[in-house]
Amino acid sequence: xxxxxxxxxxxxxxxxxxxxxxxxxxxxxxxxxxxxxxxxxxxxxxxxxxxxxxxxxxxxxxxxxxxxxxxxxxxxxxxxxxxxxxxxxxxxxxxxxxxxxxxxxxxxxxxxxxxxxxxxxxxxxxxxxxxxxxxxxxxxxxxxxxxxxxxxxxxxxxxxxxxxxxxxxxxxxxxxxxxxxxxxxxxxxxxxxxxxxxxxxxxxxxxxxxxxxxxxxxxxxxxxxxxxxxxxxxxxxxxxxxxxxxxxxxxxxxxxxxxxxxxxxxxxxxxxxxx
Numbered sequence: 001x002x003x004x005x006x007x008x009x010x011x012x013x014x015x016x017x018x019x020x021x022x023x024x025x026x027x028x029x030x031x032x033x034x035x036x037x038x039x040x041x042x043x044x045x046x047x048x049x050x051x052x053x054x055x056x057x058x059x060x061x062x063x064x065x066x067x068x069x070x071x072x073x074x075x076x077x078x079x080x081x082x083x084x085x086x087x088x089x090x091x092x093x094x095x096x097x098x099x100x101x102x103x104x105x106x107x108x109x110x111x112x113x114x115x116x117x118x119x120x121x122x123x124x125x126x127x128x129x130x131x132x133x134x135x136x137x138x139x140x141x142x143x144x145x146x147x148x149x150x151x152x153x154x155x156x157x158x159x160x161x162x163x164x165x166x167x168x169x170x171x172x173x174x175x176x177x178x179x180x181x182x183x184x185x186x187x188x189x190x191x192x193x194x195x196x197x198x199x200x201x202x203x204x205x206x207x208x209x210x211x212x213x214x215x216x217x218x219x220x221x222x223x224x225x226x227x228x229x230x231x232x233x234x235x236x237x238x239x240x241x242x243x244x245x246x247x248x249x250x251x252x253x254x255x256x257x258x259x260x261x262x263x264x265x266x267x268x269x270x271x272x273x274x275x
Contacts, residue, residue: 031126031129031130034082034130035130035133035134035137038078038079038081038082038130038134039134039137039138039141041078042074042075042078042138042142045074045078046071046074046075046142049062049067049070049071049074050067053067053070062207063204063206063207064206064235065204065206068143068144068145069145069233069235070204071142071143071144071145072144072145072229072232072233073200073204073229073230073232073233075138075142075144076144076156076228076229076232077199077200077201077225077228077229078134078138078201079131079134079135079138080131080160080163080224080225080228080229081201081225082126082130082131082134083123083126083127083130083131083160083163083164084123084160084163084164084166084167084168084224085126085167086119086122086123086164086167086168086171087122087171088115088116088118088119088168088171088172088175089171089172089174089175089184089188089191090175090184090188091115091118091175092115092172092175092176092179093175093184096179101179105267111263111267112172112256112259112260112263115168115172115175116165116168116169116172119164119167119168119171120164120165120168123164145233147232147234148232148233148234148237149234152231152232152233152234152237153232155231155241155245156228156231156232158245159223159227159228159231159244159245159248160228162223162245162248162249162252163223163224163225163228163248165252165256166220166223166224166248166251166252166255167195167224169252169255169256169258169259170191170195170220170255171191172259172263173255173258173259173262174187174188174191176259176262176263176266179266194221195221195224198216198219198221198222199221199222199223199224199225199226200222200224200225200226200229201224201225204226205222205226217247218247219251220248220251220252220255223244223247223248223251227244227245227248230244231244
């Protein structure tokens with residue numbers, strides 16, 4: 001594919017990302033409230049961990065973390081979630097419920113690429129009006145550790161981008177379930193519980209039993225939050241960081257392929273039924 005052809009192919013998807021960004025500007029007041037909500041969540045965890053470390057005494061470690069490391073792990077995790085969170089699955093479910101999916105099907109574009117472009121547009125919006133303000137606010141209030149070095153910062157940003165693609169890919173697959181069910185609400189609740197628990201957002205993965213950790217390393221969830229957090233702190237460097245990023249990228253590609261297979265099967269099913 002030549003450069004001109006590639007640009008022509010990418011142009012509509014860049015437009016979808018831009019449109020998604022601009023549409024969210026209409027709801028920017030909601031994100032100011034969201035900043036306070038995320039700050040509140042981080043504050044609750046700050047006091048929980050401070051109490052636990054205080055119980056252990058000065059210089060204590062829990063799960064291999066000092067208190068400053070734990071605080072940084074938690075706050076960077078919540079800040080990252082504000083970036084990669086998207087509602088791709090809810091949007092697909094809404095299209096099914098409102099009968100708009102047929103209009104999506106007739107568009108001369110790749111539906112999966114369009115959906116992920118919109119998700120990345122949402123992430124770009126969140127980065128500017130949500131993630132950066134949250135990070136600044138948390139950094140001003142709490143003694144968060146800086147990244148372990150320039151390389152750690154660069155790898156953290158790369159891992160954060162992969163997290164957005166990973167979550168978008170998961171949500172695309174989950175959203176397709178809406179076409180086969182009358183309600184996706186239960187599925188969404190289960191998804192949120194699994195992602196937030198197994199990603200390390202609610203409880204650092206280091207506190208899970210050893211057999212569970214050995215399994216989680218090979219699953220996609222841990223790489224959404226735990227991997228970026230450990231990279232930021234310098235707890236994953238060199239070969240360890242490279243292996244974690246490779247697994248993160250590998251799962252993203254695998255879930256993209258799964259989404260492609262599910263979408264093709266879903267599109268054929270709709271066509272057979274005359275949708």
